[in-house]
Amino acid sequence: MGPSISSRLRGRFSRYAVVLAEADVACNQVTFFLEDVTLHREIKASRVEDLCPANSYEFRVQNGTSIDLRTSGSMLIAGKTTGVIALLLQALLAGPDGHGSQVLIIDPKQAEPSRLPRVVSLNADGDARAILSALSRFADSIKERQSFLNDRSTETGDAVHWWDAGLHVSLLFMDEYVALRTLFPKRASKEDPDYCLATFDGLVKRIVTMGASAGCYAIISIAEASVEEGGLPSMLRSACSTRVLFKPTLPEARLIWGAERLLDLGAPRTFSPGDAWFSSTDGAHDRIGFVHFPIMDFPVYRELGRLLDLYFRE
Structure with a gap:
């Protein structure tokens, strides 16, 4: 009807x-x-400062729509990487918190982001050990931040949330996640038993399932919404409570949300760059809705590199 x-x-x-x-x-x-x-509700940013978030726990998507990290978890994003950069820039603009916060970008494609400071990519020979080490450090930071919050809770006699304790969001962005998984050997060698797919999957699982309480979130980006063998594990799809599909098609949307969730959607429309279907378990966007990610009219990668350098200097 x-x-x-x-x-x-x-x-x-x-x-x-x-x-x-x-x-x-x-x-x-x-x-x-x-x-x-x-x-039109999209945010038009002529300079990177126009994206500044109002607080440390929200990512602005468009006017009237934000991702509230107090009530949502890690993010699954299929499609355009530029939309993710708008979120990364907001985390960088908030700055570090002095308690081990990070904005960790992993780029297995060795594309434009891999040339930016602090971005982790493959070695010249295609080795991905640096990526595994970076993931391990990010997972360890969750323990340290949670320990700090637990100590604060003991002092106050009540639960202390990361946003109330002055922590800023700690963000892990994994581009081309499906391709990234294929880089790790399925079986570990005797010489290096930790360098294998099981170790990688275990670290990602720990970050996605345990990080939110310490303000640590993952953005898992996939080129196509595949949950088949060798693609996106169904456990991760279930654990990611915020989901975005750029320039959506129904077949991809079924893999992201399932067919039943799509029954409530209205009439199809023509999508342009930046258009997406979006849902989050933040209490305001549980239903799938249409959004348009920020329009950034400035040198995006130059600003991303500058803010990454500044973030880790502070």
Whole structure:
């Protein structure tokens, strides 16, 4: 019914379309939610400072839409890397917190980001040991930050959340995650028993499942929404409570959210760069909705490199 209703809206409602249909448990009633689909809510940043977050626990996506890290977890993003950079820039603009916070970028493709300071990539011979070491240090930082919070909780006699303790978000971004997994041998050697896929998977699992309470989150980026053998483990898909699909198609969306979650979506639309479907367990965006990530009208990689250098100098 949603597309039929949308196509018949005329006059002052011509800009509106059904964006969500919700039925009650007994299916006795269906509520259609309409929205002005021509209204532009995207953030237009002519300089990197325009992306400055209002606080340490939110990432701005568009006007009126943010990822609230107090109630959401790690992120699964399929598609365009530029949208992820908008989130990384916000974490860098917040600055380090003096308690082991990091903005760790792992680029196995050895593309543009690999030339930036502090970005971890492959060695010249294709060895990925540096990536494994960086992941291990990030996982260890979770223990240290959680220990600090536990000590504060003991002092106050009540639970102390990372955002109340003055901690800033600690962020791990893994680009081309599916390709990254293929770099590690499936079986460990006697000479180097830790250099294998099982070690990599174990570290990622620990970060994704245990990091949020210490303000540590992963952004797992995949080129295609594959959960088949050799692709994205289903456990990680389930553990990532914030999900983004750029320039979405229904087949990919089914792999990200499952077919049942897509039944409430309204009529299909034409997508442009930066457009995405988005959901998060923050209490405000549990349903899949349409968003447009920030438009950045400045040299993105130059600013990313400058802020990375500044972040780790402080």
